[in-house]
Amino acid sequence: MASRWGAVTVLASAQFVMTLDSTVMNVSISTVVKDLHTTISAMQACITFYTLTMAAFMLLGAKLGDVWGRRRALVIGSIVYAVGSGTTALAPNIVVLFLGWSVVEGLGAVLVIPAIAALIADNYSGHARVTAFAAIGAASGVAVAVGPLIGGFLTTYASWRYVFAGEVVIMAVVLLFRNVVADNGERLRIRIDILSVVLSAAALVLIVYGLLQTKTWGWILPTQQNIKILGISPVPFIVGFGAVLLWLFFLRQRRLIRLGRPPLLNTAILRLRQLRAGVGSLGIQYTVTAGLFFVVPIFLQLSLGLDALSTGLRIFPLSVALVLFSILGTALARRLSPKLIARIGQYGLVLSSLVLLGSVDTKLDNWIFGTGMFLAGAALGLLASQLGNVTMSAVGDDELSEAGGVQGCTRTWDRRSGRR
Template structure:
C-alpha cells in the first residue's frame, strides 16, 4: 500500500540523514587523526588503518548488505544497521588503544554496509516513479554530496572545541534521530521469491580484498618483504576463487555479467582510482595542513573544503555537458585535470602559503572530480538489465571504497619510502614525503585517463542509460 504523501517525505528525511552519517564518517575522523594518534600512541601504519578499516569493511560487504536488506527486510536491516553503527561509534569514542579504535572503525564499516543499501532500497520502494521519485533522489544525492563537507567542518569543530572522541560519539545523536524516524515513518518491504545468500562468495571476496589491502599496507617494509608477497598472492588467489564461485552460483552475490562488460569494467576501475585519491591522498593533505602548516583542527577542516565544494558546484554543469558530449570526453579530461591539481600540490613546502600552494590545487581537483563522478554512475548503469541495476550501483560504490583502501595502503608505502628512515618528523622532511605521495596520486589519475580512452568506447547513446536524464551522484 502506498504511503501517505506527508509520511513519504518524512521517510525521505530519515534515509537522507542516514546517508549523511555514512558519508560524513568517511571524513570526520580524518581531521581528528593527528590528535587521536598523539593520545593513543598510534604508529603511522595504525593511523592509516583507522581510515582503511572503515572503507574496507564498508566496500567489501556492501553487496552482501544489499542482499540482506532485500531478503531479510529493508526496515529491519536499516534498524539493525543503525543500532550497530551507533554501538560501534561509542566503542570507538571510548577506545583506549589504537587496536580498539581500528576494530571500532571496522565495525562501523560493517554496519554501514547494512545501512547504506537498506536506505537506498527504502527510498526506491517509497518513491517508485514519477516526479516525486526524481525530487527524492535529488534531495538524497544533495544531502549525501554535502556529507564530506559536513564531516570536515564538524570534525574540526568537535576536535577543536571538545575532543577528537566526539567525532565518533556524535553519531549517537544521528542514530537516535534515525531510529525514531524509522519506527514512525518507514514501512517494511522485502524481495519476493526464493532468495538465497551467497555466503561462499561473501567470505572469499571479503578475505581476498582484506588480504590484498593488508599486503599493500605491509609494502612499507619493502615490496620484496615475505609478508607483503604472501598476502598479495593470497588475496589474488581468493579473488580468483570468488570469480569461480560466482560463475557457478544460481543467485550470485555479484553477477559476473555486470563487470565482464568492457565499458562498465573500465568505469569500475576509474571509480577505484578516484576513490584512492579522495580517500587516500586527501588524508595526507589533512596531515600537511595540521602537522606541517600547524593549522588547528577546525582550520584544517575549513581549508579542505574547496575540494568537495568545488565538486558540488561544477557537478550540475557536468550533468548538462553529459548528454551533449557523452561520458568518454569527460572521463578523459576529468582525471587529467585532477592530476594537474595533484601535480601542483606536489610543490608544497614547509614554509609555503596555503593560498598559493594548496588552495588553487584543491579548486582544480574539485572541478576535475566533478567531471569524473557525474559520468561514472551513468556509464555503470548503461545497458544494465533492471534486475541488475542495484548490484551495478553497489559495485560502483564498493569500487570507490575498496580503491580508497588499496590506494591509502599504497600511498602509505610511498610516504614511508620517501621518508627513507628519517624519524625526525621535521616539517621539511614531512612536506617532501607528502609531495612524493601527491605525485603518486597524480600518476594514478593519469592512468584513469588512459583507462577511459581505451575502455570507455561506443556511441554516446550506448554509454548513457536509456530513457533517463543523467544521474547526478555524490563523491562519497
C-alpha cells in the same frame, strides 16, 4: 515535492554519515593519538581494519539486502552503525575505539552502503534518478566539506567525540523516517552459499591488505629486510594468493548458476561495459578523494605543525567546489551526456594535479595551492554527479543490490589510498 524527495533526503543523510567520520578523523588523528595515549601506527591499523571489514563483507551485505529486503537492511545497518558510533564516542582507549569504529561501524556500513544505492535506483527513474544520485554524491561532498571544519573546530575547542555522538543522532533520524523510503524489490527466499562468502571475503581481504602494506613492505623490493619472502616483498605473494582465491570465487559463482542455485554475485553483470566504466571511475574518484583527505591533513599537522581547524580551512576550497560542481553536474546532465561530463571531470583531475604539484612550498599557503584544491574538488564533483547513476542504471531491478555491493567494494580503495 516533499514526499517525492523525502526518500533521497533520508538516504542522503545516511550517506552523509558514511563519509563524515573518516574526514573528521583525518584532521583529528594527532589529537586522538594523544587522548587515547596511542600511536599513529595504531590509528592506521584501525583504518586498515575498517577497510578489511568492508572488503570482507560488502558482497554479503548486498545479498542480505535481497534476502531481508533493502529497507530492512538499511534499518539494521543503521542500528549497527549507530551502536558503533556510540561506542567510538565513549572509547576510553584504542582497543574500544578499534571495536566501535573498525569493527561495528564497518559491519553496519556493509549493509547501509549497498542499500542506499539500490533504494535510490528503486525509488527514482529518468532524470529524477540522476538528480537523486547527484544528491547522494553531494551528501558525500558536504560531509567532505564540513568534516574537516567540524572536526577541526570540535577537536580544537571541545572534543572529537562529539562528532561520533552526532552521528548517532543522525542515524536515529534516518530510522525515524525510514517509512518514506519505498522498497519495491521482492525478497529472495534463498540460502546464501557459505563457500562463496568465505572465498570472496578471503580474496578481497588479502588483496586489500597486500595493497595497504605496500608502504611498509614495498611493492617488489623489500623495504624492511626482516620481512621478505624469497628475497622480495611479501606483497606480490599476498596479492597473488588473493587473486587466485578471487578466481576460485568466480568459478564457484558460475558453477552455482549452472546448478540452478543462487550465486552470491551474478558475475554476468561484470561483463556490462557501462557498469565496469562506472565502477572503475568511482574507484578513481574515491582514491583521489581519500588520498587528498588523508595525506594532506597528515602533512599539514605533523610536518607543518598546524592545528586541526587550520588544517580544515586549508582543505576548504576543495570541499566547496565538490559540492557546487555536484549540483552543476546534475544541471548539465539535461544537455550533456554522462560520458562527456565524466570525461571533463577526469581531465579536471589531471589539471588540478599539475596545479597542485606546482604549488608545493614549505607552507602550502599560496593561492596556487588553493586554486589546485578548488579544481580538484570541481573535477570530483562532476564525477560524483554522474557515476552513481551510470553504474546502477546498467542493471535491472533484480540486480540493484548486487550492483550496489560491487559499487560499495570500490569504497575500500579510499581507505587504501589513505594508507599509502
